[in-house]
Amino acid sequence: MKHLPTLTRAAAVASVLALAGCAASNTAGTASASAPAAPNAATASASTEPEIKGRSINPADIDNSVSPCEDFFQYSGGVWLKNNPIPSYASSWGPRNLLQDRNQALMRQILEEAAGNKSAAKGTNLQKVGDFYASAMDTAAIEAAGLKYLQPELARIGSIKDLKGLQSAMARQKMLQVGSYFRAGVEIDDKNSTQYIVGMNQGGLTLPDRDYYLKDDARSKNIREAYRTYLRNMFKLLGDNEATAAQNATAVERIETRLAKASRTRVELRNPEANYNKMTVAAAAKRYPNLDLPRLLSELQLSAAKEVNVGQPAFFDELNATLKAEPLGDQKTYLRWHLVRSVAGALPKAYTDETFRFSQVLGGAKTQTVRWKRMLASTDATLGEAFGELYVAKAFSPQAKAKALEMVNNIKASMADHIRSNTWMSEPTKQEALKKLNALRVKIGYPDVWKDYSALTISRESYLKNVLAAREWEYKDNAQKLGKPIDRNEWGMTPPTVNAYYNPPMNEIVFPAGYLQPPFFDPEADDAVNYGAIGGVIGHEITHGFDDQGRQYDSQGNLRDWWTKEDADEFTKRAAVVGRQYDAFSPLDSVHVNGKLTMGENLADFAGLTVVYGALQKQLQQKYGSNPRPKIDGFTPEQRFFLAWAQLRRTNIRAEALRQQILTDPHSPGQYRTIGPLMNMPQFYEAFGCQEGQKMVRAQADRAKIW
Known part of the structure; x- marks a missing residue:
């Protein structure tokens, strides 16, 4: 995801709560003609190798009736897609939703405890969070108050x-x-x-x-x-x-x-x-x-x-x-x-119901999300860091933060290698690119300095009154920054958020604690899975700094052209290949992905995955040297890397929501985020033994290659 516009979080979430219904040069040769067929759960059990069980990837989700070299989206998660239909209250459904469900269960527990504590000291974050959620759940008072x-x-x-x-x-x-x-x-x-x-x-x-x-x-x-x-x-x-x-x-x-x-x-x-x-x-x-x-x-x-x-x-x-x-x-x-x-x-139920009825036309959800989930989202959007402080105490360990930072550093090192070994970029541009990479700020989990909500008054009197007061407070908090030094501690997402972003003017990548949970991130899982999952997201956000938009900002976050004309022209030419590839993807009759709208996210997916693959190879080399790399669940580390990437992007989506996504979302649909980068990657062909002529293998002349 790209950098966030000012003053959108609380207002945007509050305004749609009634609707309730990014994240994310090649280093390997081409696949050998004699490469073995891709292993699967069935062949693994017949192997004489000792069976090693892994975490985060479930082999039972794989559709072995489909070749990974023909349709990796269906192969990697076809059984899961079949067994996980879209709930009536949702417009789409994927692993992110499952993580959000688990996350919400913990968040609900925190909020209900806070709401039940009527003796919390006035003015504390605990009091404000508890009173806000209590007022939001008091439907009798909301109905009685009307307007x-x-x-x-x-x-x-x-x-x-x-x-x-x-x-x-x-x-x-x-x-x-x-x-x-x-x-x-x-x-x-x-x-x-x-x-x-x-x-x-x-x-x-x-x-x-x-x-x-x-x-x-x-x-x-x-x-x-x-x-x-x-x-x-x-x-x-x-x-x-x-x-x-x-x-x-x-x-x-x-x-x-x-x-x-x-x-x-x-x-x-x-x-x-x-x-x-x-x-x-x-x-x-x-x-x-x-x-x-x-x-x-x-x-x-x-x-x-x-x-x-x-x-x-x-x-x-x-x-x-x-x-x-x-x-x-x-x-x-x-x-x-x-x-x-x-x-x-x-407002009273009649207003939320009317708003939801219209949202059904846009997104196709059949029923409205239960109230506690909508009000939980409102609390997070409105009092994100007050609530976030309570959340991270229970949900995010120092060990998880340390592991995530280690991965970020490894992926940054791989990106530096790719810049240095780039064959089409001149030395002056490379030096500027390395300067930008070295200046990149990394924020993991939660802010170092929490927001001060002391000027915001929250009570149990009225949910609407609280919403309006919080919006005015947030606006004034933003306005008071004018004329002051840049606040480098500020976050554009709350700690429980299941997402991440790159912010060009700050030249920073930000990963909230909510995202750093299984299956996106599991400190106990093998490296291949973590690098394919959260590593893919980290690489995605880092390389946003070098996509068609991000590359226009320099190491200090200034909009400045630091490219030679020849290098810029070459980048544009190579990016256009990716644009044409995605223009050709058509998930519905007469509906095509917009390669220009999705360009930045597609480039970040492709570049990020390429860079992270290089980081994984370094990690595996450090760990195993020249020794054989063990298979887990019957899959090599390289195969698990690509499976982890794909399984986090498997998505069932309603036709209405898919049409809206194509028109408005800079992210491509999940199936094309899965296969789009892989179709250009010889590393993928080699991992699964794919051959020229198979659908996942682009002809040499049609492949994109940027980093």
């Missing part, structure tokens, strides 16, 4: 009389992270990574992507019709009659469609240079007078800003026009919609 705790914000919108009032309401919604019109917050200056800057970016949409408003295929039209129903029904819950609700729904869709037409595509947003448009506040105020930027920044507690980075200037041109052209009443309706939509998970 009581939202009325002040609704009244604020209702009292708008003119453009100035609209601008003040926009500032208030930014502070509450509602998501209307655009996104704004304090972020690291991409071209001066030692300072913060105010960033402004396109936003204001409810549907997952601009294309949902603009495409005319049957599915897009059906989604828009379902969206209109959702809008009308939510407005009726707010007290509008049928005719007024329909009129208001039309107004919201019209305004959002204007913003969608002006928005950049997800592929266009992958260009960091195009998203860097620093302006003085005075210049931006002149270009976008209807935003009244000086006043807006003042109300956002950012009046010290002298410059802003306007990510997508043309979008703000249209927003500036929209603020003047659209009737004030319709814009008040738009603000009311985004406020209510963003807190639907904290």
